[in-house]
Amino acid sequence: MTNFEVVRLDNGNVSTLHIKGYLDAHTAPQLEQALQKLIDENRVRIVVNFSDLNYISSAGLGVFMGFIENVRNSQGDIKLTNMSTKIYRVFDLLGFPTLYEIFQDEKEAVARYQIS
Amino acid sequence: MRKIITFLPFVLLILVFIIDFSLAWNRQMGPELATIREIFLLVSFLLLIPALRNIQWVSDQKILTKLRTLFIIFIVFFVFSLLAESILMAFRIDELEPKTLYSSLPTYLYSAIISMTGSALTAIVLFNLRDLIFAKRKKYTQRIFNLLLLFMALQILLRNVVQLYFHNIEISKLGSGIPYYITLFTLIVFFVINSFRNSWINYLNKKQKIACFWGAFILLPVTFGLSYRFSKQELIYSFSPSLGGFLEVTTLFFCIYLVMAFFGLLFHLPTAGLFDRKLREVASLHELSRTVSSVLNINELVASITRLIRTGSQVDFSWLLLFQAKENHLQCVSTAGIPDSVNPQVLARLEDDWAKTILTQQTPLLANEVPHEKALQRYLSPMGPIGSLLAVPLVFSHQVKGILFAAKQEEFGFEQEDQVMLQAFANQAVTALENANLIKQVVEKELFEQELKIAHDAQMKLLPKTMPQVSSLDIQATCITANEVGGDYYDFFKLEGGKLGLAIGDVSGKGPSAAFYMAQLKGIMSSFAQTTQSPRELLIKANQALYDHIERTVFVTMNYAIIDTQTHLLTFARAGHCPPILLPGASQHWQVLEPRGLGLGMDDGQIFSENLDEAQVQLHPGDVLFLYTDGVTEARNSRNEEFQEGQVGATLTELQDDSALEIKDKFVKKLMQFVGDARQHDDLTFIIVKVIS
Numbered sequence: 181m182t183n184f185e186v187v188r189l190d191n192g193n194v195s196t197l198h199i200k201g202y203l204d205a206h207t208a209p210q211l212e213q214a215l216q217k218l219i220d221e222n223r224v225r226i227v228v229n230f231s232d233l234n235y236i237s238s239a240g241l242g243v244f245m246g247f248i249e250n251v252r253n254s255q256g257d258i259k260l261t262n263m264s265t266k267i268y269r270v271f272d273l274l275g276f277p278t279l280y281e282i283f284q285d286e287k288e289a290v291a292r293y294q295i296s
Numbered sequence: 297m298r299k300i301i302t303f304l305p306f307v308l309l310i311l312v313f314i315i316d317f318s319l320a321w322n323r324q325m326g327p328e329l330a331t332i333r334e335i336f337l338l339v340s341f342l343l344l345i346p347a348l349r350n351i352q353w354v355s356d357q358k359i360l361t362k363l364r365t366l367f368i369i370f371i372v373f374f375v376f377s378l379l380a381e382s383i384l385m386a387f388r389i390d391e392l393e394p395k396t397l398y399s400s401l402p403t404y405l406y407s408a409i410i411s412m413t414g415s416a417l418t419a420i421v422l423f424n425l426r427d428l429i430f431a432k433r434k435k436y437t438q439r440i441f442n443l444l445l446l447f448m449a450l451q452i453l454l455r456n457v458v459q460l461y462f463h464n465i466e467i468s469k470l471g472s473g474i475p476y477y478i479t480l481f482t483l484i485v486f487f488v489i490n491s492f493r494n495s496w497i498n499y500l501n502k503k504q505k506i507a508c509f510w511g512a513f514i515l516l517p518v519t520f521g522l523s524y525r526f527s528k529q530e531l532i533y534s535f536s537p538s539l540g541g542f543l544e545v546t547t548l549f550f551c552i553y554l555v556m557a558f559f560g561l562l563f564h565l566p567t568a569g570l571f572d573r574k575l576r577e578v579a580s581l582h583e584l585s586r587t588v589s590s591v592l593n594i595n596e597l598v599a600s601i602t603r604l605i606r607t608g609s610q611v612d613f614s615w616l617l618l619f620q621a622k623e624n625h626l627q628c629v630s631t632a633g634i635p636d637s638v639n640p641q642v643l644a645r646l647e648d649d650w651a652k653t654i655l656t657q658q659t660p661l662l663a664n665e666v667p668h669e670k671a672l673q674r675y676l677s678p679m680g681p682i683g684s685l686l687a688v689p690l691v692f693s694h695q696v697k698g699i700l701f702a703a704k705q706e707e708f709g710f711e712q713e714d715q716v717m718l719q720a721f722a723n724q725a726v727t728a729l730e731n732a733n734l735i736k737q738v739v740e741k742e743l744f745e746q747e748l749k750i751a752h753d754a755q756m757k758l759l760p761k762t763m764p765q766v767s768s769l770d771i772q773a774t775c776i777t778a779n780e781v782g783g784d785y786y787d788f789f790k791l792e793g794g795k796l797g798l799a800i801g802d803v804s805g806k807g808p809s810a811a812f813y814m815a816q817l818k819g820i821m822s823s824f825a826q827t828t829q830s831p832r833e834l835l836i837k838a839n840q841a842l843y844d845h846i847e848r849t850v851f852v853t854m855n856y857a858i859i860d861t862q863t864h865l866l867t868f869a870r871a872g873h874c875p876p877i878l879l880p881g882a883s884q885h886w887q888v889l890e891p892r893g894l895g896l897g898m899d900d901g902q903i904f905s906e907n908l909d910e911a912q913v914q915l916h917p918g919d920v921l922f923l924y925t926d927g928v929t930e931a932r933n934s935r936n937e938e939f940q941e942g943q944v945g946a947t948l949t950e951l952q953d954d955s956a957l958e959i960k961d962k963f964v965k966k967l968m969q970f971v972g973d974a975r976q977h978d979d980l981t982f983i984i985v986k987v988i989s
Contacts, residue, residue, distance in 0.1 A: 205805070238802075238804030238805055238851070239804070239805055241804065241851070242804055242805065242849035242850060242851070243849065245848055245849050245851065245898065246848050246849040249848065273853075273872060273873075273874065273875070273890075274851070274853065274872040274894070274895045274898075275872050275892070275893060275894030275895060275898070275907060278894060278899075278903055278906075278907045279894070279898060279899060279903065
């Protein structure tokens with residue numbers, strides 16, 4: 181239940197966070213820490229890969245909402261990728277696609293950054 | 297009666313003076329009259345004794361005051377007796393005959409005054425001696441003292457008999473006669489027995505013992521000298537043999553008592569310091585026990601511990617290191633005597649072997665020659681020169697919780713006993729600390745649970761208590777709360793034109809803040825519900841109202857539906873919430889109603905309204921509309937499987953023909969069956985609307 185992991189990979193000026201396991205109120209702080217670190221290092225071009233994520237709660241969703249404004253104000257963004265159908269549905273029901281760029285694959289997100 | 301007693305002594309004295317001046321002066325006083333005169337004197341003296349007792353500095357119970365009084369009286373006696381020599385010489389009175397009492401006025405007055413004041417002072421001496429003897433009273437103390445008084449009286453009486461009837465001048469040779477010697481001997485025996493009662497010495501501290509010792513040392517020659525002088529100076533006895541006798545006998549008693557006290561004090565001196573220290577240590581341990589049971593604040597407790605060690609054991613420095621729960625390294629939590637320039641955390645860095653030994657083997661450390669041990673010197677160097685160090689581990693449940701240190705600047709400052717004492721201290725201290733910690737945890741838990749309960753109760757109060765009564769609709773709703781406070785909300789609004797508004801929502805997150813937002817939401821909904829018949833419009837207004845106050849990381853999902861109770865037209869909008877399920881009465885295929893919509897509080901308005909659709913559906917009798925929160929679809933069993941939308945739809949289909957109430961109860965039962973033993977982690981909320989006619 182409380183198994184969660186964040187793996188960070190830096191690629192040029194883009195950083196990718198692979199989140200794995202269960203993202204809920206207990207594990208959300210780990211994700212917060214990882215995002216905060218990126219911001220502290222001024223690495224604001226962020227991609228979050230959901231391929232190994234099994235579950236996300238409202239607390240997990242809240243984490244993104246907490247950082248997005250800051251990141252975008254620094255000319256960065258948080259792009260979400262590789263969601264399973266189930267996870268995507270959660271985001272979709274809430275209307276996240278209107279506020280966040282969600283891609284099928286990480287590559288697309290990274291490519292997006294190169295354009296802008 | 298009282299008045300007689302008050303005046304009688306003075307009457308008697310006057311009578312005595314009359315006798316003296318009229319008869320005795322002319323040597324016309326026979327032994328019988330002398331005896332009567334003597335009785336008058338004695339009676340008046342005895343009657344005046346209670347008055348003496350009432351004088352403040354006589355009756356003061358403090359031991360030191362008594363000792364001081366005795367000292368002063370005897371010095372006064374001594375000084376006076378020296379002066380007396382010169383006075384006598386001045387008046388050329390150096391004959392030692394009783395008859396000379398009446399030979400001249402000066403001699404008479406001299407004798408009278410000395411006898412009376414001397415007797416008064418002597419009575420005070422006797423009172424004080426009595427109090428000292430009775431300081432630590434035992435069973436026979438009173439009896440033995442009374443016997444002493446008895447024998448004193450006998451002795452004085454015999455002396456009188458000798459004086460008056462045998463006119464024996466050489467009293468200093470203790471007269472003659474075996475009865476005299478026997479009583480004298482017995483008297484001295486009783487003096488000695490009573491002199492053993494000097495346990496007041498134990499109540500003095502070291503300084504006081506030394507002062508008394510020297511006082512006694514000075515008084516010894518003084519009192520022995522006085523005793524000798526009294527026996528020589530006849531004029532004291534010539535006025536009144538009894539009073540004079542009383543003076544002499546009491547002085548003898550005092551001498552003997554003084555000798556015993558002197559030796560008692562002498563033998564107490566070597567251990568006086570140690571004795572004092574023991575008393576102080578016990579007092580400190582006492583105070584620590586009291587503090588331990590009354591102080592629950594950890595900061596106060598640790599400060600008390602180091603302070604008490606410093607004052608109780610006379611060490612120069614004391615400091616306490618404790619393991620802090622989360623960090624698992626030692627921290628210095630309290631110091632005493634350490635200069636401000638020293639950073640306490642430096643003392644928490646223990647890297648050397650001696651420290652490791654204390655921690656792993658749970659044994660104390662006693663080092664009396666610190667300058668010879670380099671590792672210790674290094675550690676202690678911030679505090680200047682240290683000679684001896686004592687460190688004991690604080691052990692609780694076989695675990696080392698910290699280390700308590702005591703240090704002195706002198707070498708060889710600690711003995712084995714001190715280590716035992718400090719360990720006892722440490723054991724008390726660690727118990728106290730564990731208690732304080734435990735209580736803190738319990739209090740925190742209590743508070744937390746109280747908070748939860750308050751939030752939960754508040755949440756429950758905000759939900760509707762009754763179902764709306766609409767003739768064409770059968771409506772039921774329920775909210776089954778989980779242990780943790782959720783943020784589920786539902787409400788009903790009777791609107792103009794026979795319309796019914798239904799709202800169901802979910803504040804993200806849990807705990808008291810979710811309940812708070814839920815309350816806010818209810819307020820917002822209640823205020824806007826009557827202002828519009830468009831669910832979309834209402835949600836836009838609600839979003840505007842919420843967005844400014846709500847935290848960035850919190851959002852609210854909501855479904856708002858308006859049903860026209862006459863036409864059965866359903867209009868609704870979905871702000872990011874679980875899409876409602878519609879089970880048409882005519883078929884068994886349930887549908888999901890999912891118009892577009894963002895959650896509330898996620899956007900400041902423009903994107904929200906651009907992406908919010910309003911849908912309309914025509915309902916028919918037999919239709920079942922199911923509005924719910926994600927607690928239902930995400931309900932988990934012990935195998936971690938979720939209930940899911942599919943099962944919701946399937947269950948509703950099964951229950952299609954039942955009344956709303958039946959559907960509600962059976963649905964809940966089905967859910968509970970599914971969840972089984974697994975813990976419920978979110979509120980289960982749903983509304984059932986069955987269209988009747």
